[in-house]
Amino acid sequence: MENIIECINLTHYYGRKLIFKDVNYQVKKGSTFGLLGKNGAGKTTTINILNGYLTPSSGQCLIFGEDSQHLTPSTKSRIGYLMEGHIQYGFMNIHQIEKFYAPFYPHWKREAYFELMAKLNVSPKQKISKMSCGQRSQVALGLVLAQDPDLMILDDYSMGLDPGYRRLFIDYLKAYTRSEHKTIFVTSHILQDLEGFITEAVILGSSGILYYGSIKEFMEKFHCFKFTARGFPTELKKNDIIQNIEIIREEVNLYSFRSGAEVQSFLRSMGIQYSHFREVTMSLEEAFIGLTGKY
């Protein structure tokens, strides 16, 4: 399967502060790929590098086989980009902005744009800057869909949106991905929206990748075990067994890629007395927090 995006040994510093080091992953054609991570993990840095707005300290990103720092115009026409905050030209109205963008994209689909604009309750001459956050997001989504891009990059599409607009985005994006040639690369903090939508993901932690692969596999292999333990050693750190631990009084949540039997064997080897050991089912958001930590 063709790789649409490839990040190769990607490393970036802001001054002396390391953002990530030697990050490697590929986004395959037809996949819906999530770039997930806590604030400051490097999601926006990655998006900026992909869009050629930032030169990485070392390594490179390839999009359709081209260096993201030097994309040709024909490749740029295949990429639809939704900027964080749904930024668009606020001095235009919905007709002017469609008239502006249409000539740049050979496969421009006017009907896709105006189908969404018909749902907007705005006057034809209303400037985009005078619209609400949700209305602006709808304009931005309509413009990206009208481009009919082979790759769609959505930088925190859910920012500032109420549940209704978030659902509108997901519904339209799901319809878009039904075409087998379309690839989506998305970042968002609202993981309950992405659950059931993204098929693969990279989860970034401080300085690198915590998980890379299929979401289905992640949810199958990453577990949360709850148990009660008195005097649980709080100095216990992440190791081969433990990915993360949360301790509230005597209640312990232990997150691991290992099985329950392996975790229990580990606890016994550490001399930890525990009871009521059980695995709990997690949502994607809970698994994400379990992997990356709450703070």
Place this chain on the structure above:
Amino acid sequence: MFKAIIFKEWLKIRWTLLIMFLLSVGILVNIWVNLAYGLRFSNPSDFWAFIIFRKYVFFSFLQYFPPVAGLGLAIAQFFPEMHRDRLRLTLRLPLPENLIIFQMNIVAILAIFSLFLFNLIFLLVFSSIYFPSEIVKNIFMVSLPWFLAGIATYFGVATILVEPVWIRRILMAIIFYGFLQTFFQPAGIYSYQKVIIFLVLLVFVSALGIYYAVHHYQKGLA
């Protein structure tokens, strides 16, 4: 695609252009009224002698208008682009980035040129009522450096707006201020005719600044 760029730039600069036209009408009417008043209350041949032998420029008040127009048009064009990083949208268009900037510049230069042409035609028409052709024909060469200053001001202000690093902005502001002084040497209003090519070259050099600033902006260089 150039038509689309023209359309976008027109939407941004149209009201500024209208204000500049109205401003230039006001300035030109003011010059005309002062000229007519001056000629009415003095001997016209003395007035002509003042122009010919003392190199008096009766329309010198107009000299600062092109830089003001360049400043206004640069702000009208690039402030909306820099607000919330909208320039990223522009640079993402499926065109070479330098070509996009070049096309934006062309629109602004044509706007400045249209103002210059309007001023020039107005001046030539009412000057020819009062003066012989030997005086009237110098108007173009006297005002050409001011038009070039307007374009240099446009490029300077655009560069400063786009440049992401504050230290470089200040440095560029100092450099462009120095550049502009070259166009407004009071002792040489008629002397520029011999060095007009040099002024045109200065304008080309000032144009490089915006591409340098866009390159910095695009690469996120600190």
